[in-house]
Amino acid sequence: MKKIPMRSCVVTREKLPKSELVRVVRTPESSVIVDLSGKANGRGAYLKKDLVAIEKAEKSKILERQLEVEIPTSIYEELRNLIK
Numbered sequence: 101m102k103k104i105p106m107r108s109c110v111v112t113r114e115k116l117p118k119s120e121l122v123r124v125v126r127t128p129e130s131s132v133i134v135d136l137s138g139k140a141n142g143r144g145a146y147l148k149k150d151l152v153a154i155e156k157a158e159k160s161k162i163l164e165r166q167l168e169v170e171i172p173t174s175i176y177e178e179l180r181n182l183i184k
Contacts, residue, residue: 104118105118111156118138121148122134122149123145124179125144125145126167127142132172143167145166147179
């Protein structure tokens with residue numbers, strides 16, 4: 101049996117399989133990207149693939165605290181489009 105990698109959502113604090121989460125990365129150049137491959141270089145934070153979790157992350161600025169950088173609105177829009 102193959103081991104399923106588990107990660108925690110920074111908003112809901114749920115432990116979920118990595119495939120049910122989306123990774124947001126602060127690159128070494130301090131830019132922020134949505135990492136679909138899950139392997140981009142830099143500091144990452146996982147979010148549940150759920151509109152409610154994304155809205156809560158945007159309002160509470162939890163991603164900004166986790167990644168220690170300002171998150172542009174375009175990243176939240178990209179996350180919403182990814183889930184829809």
